Amino acid sequence: MGEDSAARAAREIVVVFSRLRRRLREVSGVDDLTPSQTSVLSRLLKEGPSSASALATAERVRPQSMAAILTALDEQGLIRRQPDPADGRRQVIQLSEAGRGRTEGNRQAKEEWLVRTLAENLTEEEREVVTRAMGLLERLTGP
Numbered sequence: 001m002g003e004d005s006a007a008r009a010a011r012e013i014v015v016v017f018s019r020l021r022r023r024l025r026e027v028s029g030v031d032d033l034t035p036s037q038t039s040v041l042s043r044l045l046k047e048g049p050s051s052a053s054a055l056a057t058a059e060r061v062r063p064q065s066m067a068a069i070l071t072a073l074d075e076q077g078l079i080r081r082q083p084d085p086a087d088g089r090r091q092v093i094q095l096s097e098a099g100r101g102r103t104e105g106n107r108q109a110k111e112e113w114l115v116r117t118l119a120e121n122l123t124e125e126e127r128e129v130v131t132r133a134m135g136l137l138e139r140l141t142g143p
């Protein structure tokens with residue numbers, strides 16, 4: 001019985017989040033970035049400068065995959081690489097001004113759309129249920 005409800009919940013979560021992710025991408029207009037590239041930019045905005053290896057660990061990708069993501073972002077002028085003052089062999093990755101502006105603008109567009117959509121389509125009680133459900137889903141994603 002528990003497995004049936006877990007399987008049903010898993011299917012519903014995947015479908016709903018896929019639709020929501022697609023809609024948010026439409027709203028923000030980031031068609032030229034992959035989800036991985038967008039995630040790295042968002043992480044750099046939220047957490048600040050980082051090393052490529054720390055980004056790979058945080059994003060749960062191989063270092064080679066992160067290198068490709070960073071190369072693409074660098075080619076678009078969305079990040080800057082600087083030598084790590086503590087270890088000259090490593091680089092510190094941070095958002096460029098263009099990357100910061102684009103990421104903040106995308107985030108704001110998504111948030112404005114989502115706030116408006118939640119306000120127009122859900123009651124206060126339903127919004128509280130969504131908030132509680134997000135806390136539960138956050139537990140699934142781990143540390």
